[in-house]
Amino acid sequence: MEQQALVIALVGVLGIGAQWVAWRTGWPAIVLMLAAGFLAGPVLHVFDPERVFGEMLAPMISIGVALILFEGGLSLNFRELRHAGEAVWRLFVFGVPLGWLLGSVALHMAGLVWPVAILFAGILVVTGPTVVMPMLRQANVQPRPAAILKWEAIVNDPAGAMCAVIAYEYFRLSANGALLFEVVPPMIVAAVIAAALGYFAALAIAWSFPRGLVPEYLKVPVLLTAVIAVFVAANLIEHEAGLISVTVMGVALANMNVSSLRSIHPFKQNVAVLLVSGIFILLSSSLQFEELRYLEWRFALFLLALLFIVRPATVLISLLGSSLPWKERLFVAWIAPRGIVLVAIAGLFALRLTELGYADGNILIGLSFAVVVTTVIAHGFTIDLAARLLGIKGASRPGLLIVGATPWTIALAREMKEIETPVTIADSSWERLAPVRQAGLPFYHGEILHEATEHHLDLSPFHVLVAATENEAYNTLVCNEFAYLFGRDAVYQVGEEGEEDDPRRLPESLRGRALFKSGMGVEDLMERQRAGWVFRKTRLSERFGFDDAKEKLPDAGQMLLLVRPDGTLRFFTHASQPAPRAKDTVVSYSPPPERSAEAAAAKKSPKKAKPGAAPGALPAK
Structure with missing residues (x-):
């Protein structure tokens, strides 16, 4: 018990400390958090989260990711789609399958077997809202491209999780002779049910809060409990469907004009900062050197392909024929940092793929960290330069x-x-x-x-x-x-x-x-x-x-x-x-x-x- 409390305190100190250093220096916070966790875990062996928390570590991280996605959904208002809606729709409908396809080919060329390549490419369609939005604030980007990247980051996170679930279930059931059309329709039905569950939960909150059915001091606890309950219930329907539920719940609440939610905005933002800090420290400190030894030079080429071929091609092809100016298309095509959701889901499926007999599944943990670090550094240190060169910066002075x-x-x-x-x-x-x-x-x-x-x-x-x-x-x-x-x-x-x-x-x-x-x-x-x-x-x-x-x-x-x-x-x-x-x-x-x-x-x-x-x-x- 004392050791767990000590680790929780250390995680808080390292996470918030890294956030503070990022604020003082202007460096990407996620890179500093990953470095702090890596030093505390595999390098200095200060603590090992898997040994300290045991089987509780995975559900702790999953619930934290769910709350982060819900908080991100609360920041999405449909009014922003008046100018960015066409691009967001195209990036979801065309960009997700296209990015999945191109990523699968690139991963297979890097040496992964097809099942592992397809599953990991599905996860790679996500772009982390926890890193995209701080980058946008730092670079002071114009409203439309900022809205496109923000919506894409939050909407595509559950989409990437469902792509991974579909791939996993297909490869698991195909051993018994199941066909693709026997796997996909039930997944789609489960996703629709999960989305409906999130929407009706939001509807219940929007109806009860303004009518005084929940006292003011209980609104935040009731809201957080409802998010966790919806997430767990949806996951019982289908693995990772809870991410869809909480995202829909957040977006629905943001657009129901619930005046009671305005007063809890500062609290939810504080919770999001604490969760992001804690989860990154826990994930990076859980990394083992054995998981990095699988990375070879071919994966370095894959990272370059991800940055300069897969992402740009996905965005530019998806936005062909749209009304979005080319300078904004190029900016969106370049900016795609990955974050918590990628690492959390990759760690979950790495274990499951190993249980199915795919040895390459062990690579996913180290590779997911490599993708996060590479994309955050590449995009975090160039977003301001890219916005300036393309002429889409907001006011240059405060x-x-x-x-x-x-x-x-x-x-x-x-x-x-x-x-x-x-x-x-x-x-x-x-x-x-x-x-x-x-x-x-x-x-x-x-x-x-x-x-x-x-x-x-x-x-x-x-x-x-x-x-x-x-x-x-x-x-x-x-x-x-x-x-x-x-x-x-x-x-x-x-x-x-x-x-x-x-x-x-x-x-x-x-x-x-x-x-x-x-x-x-x-x-x-x-x-x-x-x-x-x-x-x-x-x-x-x-x-x-x-x-x-x-x-x-x-x-x-x-x-x-x-x-x-x-x-x-x-x-x-x-x-x-x-x-x-x-x-x-x-x-x-x-x-x-x-x-x-x-x-x-x-x-x-x-x-x-x-x-x-x-x-x-x-x-x-």
């Missing part, structure tokens, strides 16, 4: 999303546009957006908190959000809602009026970071804007540093943010101050030039100055 069309936000947006920062102002009022349109600034007309926003407004270019409407409670709500997407340290709002102990103040735990070091409130900004305050930008250098910029700033003026040379935005807040460097651009907010000059003159001649505050300078709260 963008700023401003919620609320006011004179102050319009002035800020103008300033950000001048320094080439992508900026968009969102507001639900067409009337308030009129001056935004007149200024030629990008805008979004709609309620930013509506679930449809992420389908009508591409949020991927934006790294920072500023909520600056005239309603402070609404600003807080916006920041709290988008904190899980942008990060708590990247959602800002104007400061709140009143003292810290004022019972009318909203809790800090709900609010975004307060703009300006003094935490100016909404009324402060409105008054200053009416008084003619302006934004100023200053480029720092080795000779003219941040201290010099502060000296040039009028007494009442305040620093708002700085922009790094790569476009990264860092705001000055009441709680933190970024470290300015040479070549940074500092944006400040200060009184108009003439009033600043009057204030400076009054400061030099105090006898002539009027008593009280300097002209044009309003006290910061």
Whole structure:
């Protein structure tokens, strides 16, 4: 018991540690996780998951994969198919059988016997959503090719599992004289039943949650339990049919507009990160050197064929005659990293093929890891270059999303546009957006908190959000809602009026970071804007540093943010101050030039100055 608990702790430390290193370095997380698990397992022999967990290891990994696919299905909305639907449909209907055929030929030419080659090629039609989506976010790809790759990754995962099941059942039953048409129809029926099971489970949840039949604190446990129950029930119908059920269940729930599910999105994402980290560590640490000794130079040629022949040919032939531009076809044809599902299913069928007497079945475990590492490295380190060369990258610099069309936000947006920062102002009022349109600034007309926003407004270019409407409670709500997407340290709002102990103040735990070091409130900004305050930008250098910029700033003026040379935005807040460097651009907010000059003159001649505050300078709260 203590040893199992220790291994679980080590798996968590290694998995999340690898994820953190990937975040700091920009390297593909899956490669770091595989390396960490490989070092902990076969290299250093820190632990052996198969010895520690025994027969429980396989069902643990299977349930983890099921939950990951369900979470991925929840991110698929049919609205995305308005522009990507044709390509997704073609890649599923034509791409799966074509990729299966070409992969089988390539594997057989690499030396595998036909049964093993056909089965493994069926698994290879999958592309891992756990690695595709992080890559897409890292490379900031345009919405349509990103949607195509995301849908393909999640839809094809259960398809690849069913291809492997069909191949396995055929080779198992063919020894008794069974024919292909005697094996395939029952499999198709089982897949339809599994899909129906997942759909009706989603329907039951969508009906019960909004009606209060499940209390709020039980919704997440009920949902996770339902996913596991559906997965196990479908697997009782047919091996690996559970993957179809949970994928359909996730996609169905995502498109039933269940408002209750929105509140659990951060939780399900956290669960997915933990599961991905844990499963990769467990799988890679279970690898044995004996399983790698089967790999020969012919398999290296197969990996090259998979990258440069099988995948490109599958995609380009499947998309012939489609309306998709060629540059997007080429991009999709190149990007196809494999992940958890490939390794998990390959490990399962390697054992089954060995039991049927196929010695080549032992190769599948090592080969599956080789495919994962090769494709993740090849595609992970080239996706940004490929997107740039093909001209399908989104905004190249981090963008700023401003919620609320006011004179102050319009002035800020103008300033950000001048320094080439992508900026968009969102507001639900067409009337308030009129001056935004007149200024030629990008805008979004709609309620930013509506679930449809992420389908009508591409949020991927934006790294920072500023909520600056005239309603402070609404600003807080916006920041709290988008904190899980942008990060708590990247959602800002104007400061709140009143003292810290004022019972009318909203809790800090709900609010975004307060703009300006003094935490100016909404009324402060409105008054200053009416008084003619302006934004100023200053480029720092080795000779003219941040201290010099502060000296040039009028007494009442305040620093708002700085922009790094790569476009990264860092705001000055009441709680933190970024470290300015040479070549940074500092944006400040200060009184108009003439009033600043009057204030400076009054400061030099105090006898002539009027008593009280300097002209044009309003006290910061």
